[in-house]
Amino acid sequence: MKKYLYIMKTTFNDSIQYISSLFIRFIGFAITMSILLSLWTFIYQDSTTINGYTLKEMFWYLLLAETITFGSNSPVATKEVKNCIKSGNIAYQINKPYHYIIYSISKYFADTLIRFIAFAIISTILGLIYVGPIDNVSLISFVSCIPIFLLAVLITGMIKVLISLTSFWVEDSHPFQMIYSKFILIFGIFFPIEMFPKTIGNILRYTPIYSVSYGPAKLMLSFNSSFFLNIIITQIITIIIISIIINIVYRRGVRKLNVNGG
């Protein structure tokens, strides 16, 4: 465990070397959120609530869900793992005294933490400016939501690493990452689960969307302890399931690893 904390510390040190590049992403984030707010304002012009959400809640839902997406958009889990497998640099990683997957996730988590905190601050500022503070949010509910958001970021990274591991078999795992991110965008960010027909909504509750997007954002908007427990248990189960899948895929991938001669 100590060495993984050191990996996180080193990644943190490495990531702050190019933190300035984050500012460009902030601009993109602010523009995206402004467009979405205009769109939702237009949709809401004839009603005050849609499927239980006021405009303010809807905008905060978008902001919170987007914070997880933008905040967890680290290349470590996607490009780095993919390139590492494709270029053969994985040779250097798998003969080190750590587990490559835990190493990658530790790196991802440290790298993404900086992004996540930065985007959380920007989101809060945007939310306060555009629609004001979230109603009924207390300090306890806010603090309770922090581990839920961090677990959401972790699960997002694990899913991305899992997708990147397909590089052992396919030429490019990027299209799969695209499909996943679009899936999250449409079903997890742009519309909360309540906006979909009941059947689709019920299916979505059993997908990672519930753990990585809908659950954390909804919890912050309407916190209650049973919902909190429900989400954290779902997240833990999701982590266990994804860990098992990653382990199987990784073991199989390493066995068929074909590092070109040098």
Place this chain on the structure above:
Amino acid sequence: MKAIEVKNLSKTFKTKVKETGLKGSLKAIIKPKYNTKKAVNNISFSIEKGEIIAFIGPNGAGKSTTIKMLTGILFPTKGEINIMGINPQHNRKKLAYKIGTVFGQKEQLWIHLTPYDNFKFFGAIYDVPEQIINKRIAEYKEIFELDEFINTPVRSLSLGQRMICEIVASLIHEPSILFLDEPTIGLDPVIKEKIRVFIKRLNKEKKTTIFLTSHDVGDIEKLCKRVIIVNNGKIVLDDSMENLKYHYLNKKIVEAKMNTKINLTDVEGISIIKDKDYNLKLEVDLTKKNISDAIKLLNPDNIIDINISNIPLETIISSIYKGTKS
């Protein structure tokens, strides 16, 4: 004590084959065809603790594939590997503490960080206590004169400086065996020499077993006492450097600058390699003729300048490669 033991090791790769053109590309998607290639074909050898061996061969001979199997990166198709009592494929993590690897064409350093931060990182992941890491960094700093660049981000270092840092990073946990895969590739002679001197010192002082693959004959000649030559996945020679030279250096090159032009033809044991104006280059087979015979043939009174040398090791090695080419 044996550091490395390899028995009947084989590795077969499956590679996709594609016909030319668009039609070929489409065909490859619908009905892919594969070729199997035996990169390593039933090789066996063992290396004693503290040996420096050169594991050489032409491109595609199976050197890197073998190193990657020895270091636990690739799974063999067949055969057994034993590295200091550890099976690399079953106990990769345990093996990692015992070995160090430097792949000349791959990077392991964090490029945005300084060499110092990198060394600290590698020390930490190998569970080396802080005090010892600092001591080793100080030691290597002195040996390699790292002062100048130890606090410069790796991305700003020259190739030679990077390679030195790669070697230091792989030694921070003091491995018993060091695998070097073309460590001097692309480096200038000064850095090459520095690395060679250090490897020798490491082997002498810490009894580190060195397993080296290199295309640089200088590395092999100056460092190794034993050579294993592989070609087409098979071992074609496993001998001491001394024996290699003894058996293959039974020829000498005589280069002479003549006062007047003479016309020579090949005689048994002496062949003319070059005859241009007043310059002659002869190859003397010492099993058949002596150097004095060659000098007599040239006529000593007619010689202005003469140089007698061994056949370069590079020529010997390439003749072994060619001789074993299937």
